[in-house]
Amino acid sequence: MTDTDALGDRLFEAYATADPVAPLSASHDLSMGDSYAVQAATLARRREAGAEPVGYKLGFTNGTIQAQYGVAEPAHGRLLDDALLDADVVASDELIEPRVEPELAFVMDEPLSGEPAVHEVLAATRAVVPVIEVVDRRMDGGLTATDAVADNALAARLRPGPTAADPTATDWGSAAVQLRVDGSLRATGTGADVLGHPAEAVAWLAGRLAERDDHVPAGALVSTGSLTEAVPVGPGDAVTAAFGSLGSVSLRVA
Helix, strand or coil: CCCHHHHHHHHHHHHHHCCCECCHHHCCCCCHHHHHHHHHHHHHHHHHCCCCEEEEEEECCEHHHHHHHCCCCCEEEEEEHHHECCCCEECHHHCCCCEEEEEEEEEECCCECCCCCHHHHHHCEEEEEEEEEEECCCECCCCCHHHHHHCHHHEEEEEECCCCECCCCCCCCCCEEEEEECCEEEEEEEHHHECCCHHHHHHHHHHHHHCCCCCECCCCEEEEEECCCCEECCCCCEEEEECHHHCEEEEEEC
């Protein structure tokens, strides 16, 4: 039997100290259900330390990243308030192997459950916000999909942009982004790279939560997954994600 609490403690310490541990899959045969249980145990430790949930983050919504991990469907983690950046600086000594991803985040105006269609997701959304997500790994060596899910879908930090858009005013499937590091173009993508449309990612989340008699609550921030591949960054790097008319988000690695 998998001791999910002990594994959760292990990942919590790695998160708190930025000292990685061995992949859980190297010593445990984890099912995806086991991995979500470990994720929940880790998040419980963070909540005991004072963090509060503010939403969800989705992973594996981009085909390139799915191919990298050999998975065929998305995964989800939780966003806690201790991961939200209120300034455009992230401290590199708090992270292990950071990468950046430009994403579109949906701020929910109404609760969402069941298996909603795209238009129902948009109708339940208050605003769409551009973000830069910093993903990180608390395990060294090669990771499996179950490792990534146990590790809160690799969530680390999230920097929301200064602008917000009417969810029904734009075709989010065609929304484009350019990701630059120190002025150099490193990746491009569109909303269609996220399950064909980023609202489909929110719909997928609502469906998975409904399987556990849960739902996406009003007020939740849902980051829908990267429009591009994840790009490594290090100390001194300046990152900009330009989303066209939606504006830009900037982040500096201190």
